[in-house]
Amino acid sequence: MGWLRTRFIAYGVLLGTAGVRILTSREAKKFYTKATALGMRCADDVLQTVQEFRENCEDIVEDARAINDEYYQEEEERLIADAKAVLEEHSEKE
């Protein structure tokens, strides 16, 4: 257990000296910049997908409405056709 502790202390010292130097170097900064640029591209992609998804949903709603309109139209025509059929039957009987 003592060795474990010592190891952690060693790691800490390493991080505090050489580690910090590496993490804040110019090369590291270039890496961070590229990573951020990648992150932003990723954000743009995601947001584009979200926008397209929203537009597609709108399309679906529109088509659904059109289908329903047609359906109601047909129902109404069927109702009228039925009513006409009943009337004709009635007048034939007379």
Added chain:
Amino acid sequence: MKCTILHASEGRMRVHICQYRMTSDQADLLDQYLNSFDNIVRADVSERSGNAVIRYRGSADAVVHALSVFHYDDCGLSVREHNGRQLNREFEEKLFWHVAKRFVRQLFLPAPVRAAICVYKSLPYLKEGASLLLRGRMEVPLLDAVTIGTSIVMRDFSTASSIMFLLGLSEILEDYTHRKSVDDLARTMSLNIDNVWMVSENGQEVLAGVNEIRKGDLIVVRTSNLIPLDGIVESGEMSVNQSSMTGESAPVRKEKGAAVYAGTVVDEGECRIRVTHTAGSGRYDRIVKMIEESEKLKSQAESRAAHLADRLVPYSFAGTALTWLLTRNVSRAMAVLMVDYSCALKLSMPISVLSAMRECADRHISVKGGSFLEKAAEADTVVFDKTGTLTYSTPRVKEVIPFGGNDSDEMLRLAACLEEHYPHSIANAVVREAEKRGLRHEERHAKVEYIVAHGIASSIDGKKTVIGSHHFVFEDEKCRIPRGEAKKFRELPSSCSHLYLAVGGRLAAVILIEDPIRNESREVVRKLKERGISRTVMMTGDSARTAEAVAAEVGVDMWHAEVLPEDKAQFIRDEHEEGRTVIMLGDGINDSPALAEADCGIAVSDGAAIAREIADVTITDDSLYALLTFKDIADGLNRRIHGNYRFIMTFNTALILLGAFGILPATTTAYLHNFSTLAVSMKSMTDLLPEA
């Protein structure tokens, strides 16, 4: 421009613009272009997807053709400086990063690191809560701080971090909805283009749109005009009411070399001004400032809601303590603590009001503050001005009847010469008729004096010339009818308004003016009564004969004629004594005292600039139906606010009870509470009236 049709249905098409990336500017140009067509009802362009969604009437081919001939470079349009796109992009990105960071943290970071980050992020909230506690105030941030603090102490880092996530999310959304509402409102309002008298190169005065004026141009402003642009006085003198800028209502004297500011009103006088700043973002910024300040004119309901929210905080704590005492179960107590009425109330109220104001602006009604919508909903009396409000603001000259042997055309020329400087609708009628008859004049008169609601006095060639109402010409100025023409005078038709012109104390002509009533006046008055206005009143400075005829036609409950401006204000004060709430509609300078006195003063836009400055609401639409729309929106807002209030109280009380009895765990109540808050707020942003 190359595009592909992604989806087409009846009256709607979704089109992809074939280019790699679309910039915001390009999206704005395309948006303006598409929306300028009559057969296109609405076009939305998204630069993210590079798509345009177009709703149209008639044939799809016309729309396809419009798209095919469009090029960014030579469409002749320029990018609008404030078009809301940057705001949207900013917030989409903020939202994305907020959510993305949370997911990344949850998925990739080890538990101890997450715990440490959680504690670190909680510090600002705890600090805020502590400072409130030190000042002895129990407000909403204290509630948040306690919830987060107790979760951390109980080692429940996931609850604490999800609370902070939701709080952060609400903050972003709240900021977004607030800024978007203000932006939408300001954009709609800044589109109102005013006309300005400009002095052209050859010294002539021409009318130009305010957007056409360049730096260094010379413009003319007169009594009751709104100064449209910043500038320096070149010649003349005037007194200016700068209350819209500085708040002081005492008029300031301006002479050569003095600086004048856009948005102030000329009280009296006339000046030529050299423009130093053109119209543009200045106007937009001014409107944003005005809106932010009018937020101080919060409606009573809003301030009551904010107070209530804060007052409920101690009760939330009490409820939590009680639950813990009774059940000895900390997590149940926490479940109660998570639910607070306050953030829902504080968020949804302002959003409802701003959204209603934005909806009004979409329908050409500009409202200066939420309290006016509230008053309009409570109103039981409506007072109408006659000329320009119940009648079209374009009365017509029917005939000019000369007296004393004068020629009718000459008299009309004289009248036009005097009347052209004043923005009264009757003055405009005289000037138009003179133009129509091709009668031109040089400025032969000396200084022109305008006596409010009475008429105009001046001297021409040494003789005192007056033009105005019966009261002014015959009683105040004591003019006489030329001998032998008394009969002619008596036989003048009474169906029209009369404008009397007298030179040197003798009646020179009577100009007959017919003032056609708006087609919609009768119906609007009827529908107002249906909506609960128990008293409709017409007040006019015009003669009793014409007033009686108009009142009968329009169907108002009461009418008063030959009224002075102060009388109109007095009438409204009397109504207040009776405990009634009054809406006043007017358009002229002589309506200003009444508009200021009314609970909700509405100016019809064709009228004097000073009326529009003083009024609480301005209708730019040319039809009186806009008044009904305004009342409907006001009533709808009222219903929505009460509905929101009831929903928030019942839903959150239910959550509290469920949490207290252990049916729902703390995290669930927190989530449900926050999502219901967001849902109520989002719903409050929608339109109140169906799309007309």
